[in-house]
Amino acid sequence: MEITVLQFIWFILLFVLLGGYAMLDGFDLGIGVWHLWARAEDRRSLLDAIRPVWDGNEVWLLTAGGAMFAAFPPVYASVFSGLYLALTLLLVGLIARASAVEFRDKEEAPSWRRFWDVCFAAGSIVPALLLGVAMGNILRGLPLDASGNFTGSFFSLLNPYALLCGLLGLAVIAAHGALYAVLRTPAPLAIRARRWARLALQAALLLFGLAAAVTILTQRHLLTNYDRLPVLWAVPLATALALSGAAAYNRRDKARPAFAASCAGVLGLLATAAVGLFPTLVPASNNAALSLTAANSSSSELTLRIMFIFALVGMPIVIGYNVWAYRLWATQQKGTSRDY
Structure with missing residues (x-):
């Protein structure tokens, strides 16, 4: 297998891992995101909905970081040095969220x-927003x-395009969480979660359209692959249809x-970004x-x-475990309150 093929495979695998984490x-x-909007008596139900799985889900982010370090060391160094403060805030947010779930x-x-x-809400909103801002940059x-090496400043990262991507990511994540709450919480709370999902999906669709327009007008380097192979426009179109379908099914x-x-829709956003970037990982x-x-x-x-061989063995195991764990959790009674 030639190195160019391996580079392509690891480019795809990196975004697969990021997509797995985002989903x-x-x-x-x-x-x-919705925790403080819920009634006091409903907050335990929201936590119980994610308590068995939240820590395992974060493994995908750690694996993506490890894959970036091993497969593309200069990219790892550039991203983690350039986005150092933002990633530190992200880490603080994730620690606050983990502590809140436990304590x-x-x-x-x-x-x-x-x-x-407050720690749980802030530790969820801040990472969701920062991940979108990071991807926007x-x-x-x-x-x-x-x-x-990154030569800008922290405040240069807070540019309008990155903030727009951050708001889009936050809206999509908020909708995703609300729809999960509809599945995994008791009826009174699930009804309120449907309303949350409706509001978030409306915002997500509006922001997706705005981000697409701004990208077409100001970020022409992201359109090279789409212009070269027009069939790739099916990726952002499918993303928009998925988010619209989520809204329709929710109604x-x-x-x-x-x-x-x-x-x-979540996976589609990452795929849209990957198609726009390829073969670049960090545009200058x-x-x-x-x-x-x-x-x-x-x-x-x-x-x-060597990494590819490990991935061939490890990825099916990880995916199989996730499928088994979620099926086991899905068989439990909706809204059951337990300690894990």
Whole structure:
């Protein structure tokens, strides 16, 4: 297998891992977005809906980071140095969320629970927003020097396009979480979650259309593959249809198809970004020649080959375990309150 083929495979696998994280931990984060909107007596039900699976879902993010480090070391160095503060805030948010899941129900005192409720909500909203902002900056491009080092500032990352992507990501994650809550919480709360999902999906569709228009007008480098192979426009179109389908199914109170369509929409967003970027992983906004691509930033052929063998063995096991775990969890009574 030639190195160019391996580079292509690892480019795809990196986005598969990111997509798996966005789809699985996305509904965990989405539950947290709505946590403070829920009535006090319903917040336990929201936490119980994700308690058995949330920690396993985060493994996908760790695996994606590990794959980036091993397969594309210069990309890992550039992204993690350039987005250092944002990723630190992301880590703080995830730690706050994890702590809230574990500690909220240890005490009955209202002040104790309010504190952890705020931590859980903030630890879900901030990562969801920052992940979108980070992806927006990657799509837009980062200022890089000849060594691939980030030369901008933290505030340069808070540009309008990245913030728009952040709001889009937050809206999609909020809808995803609300639709999961419809599936996994008791009827009174599930009815309210349907309303949350309707609002979030309306915002997501509006922001997706706005982001598409802004991308076409201002980020022409992301359209090269679409212009070269017009059939690829089916990817963003399918994404829009998936989000629209989630909204339609939600209106008709069809929870499972709505959540499945939401999953497709989340994956579609990552696929749309991957198609726009390929073969570039980090575009250089100051000079296209300095961009980090799958070809100029990959590890050696031997490293990629060994990693691919491990992936062939490990990925089916991970996916099979996830399918088994979710099927087992799905057989349990909806809204059951338990300690795990």
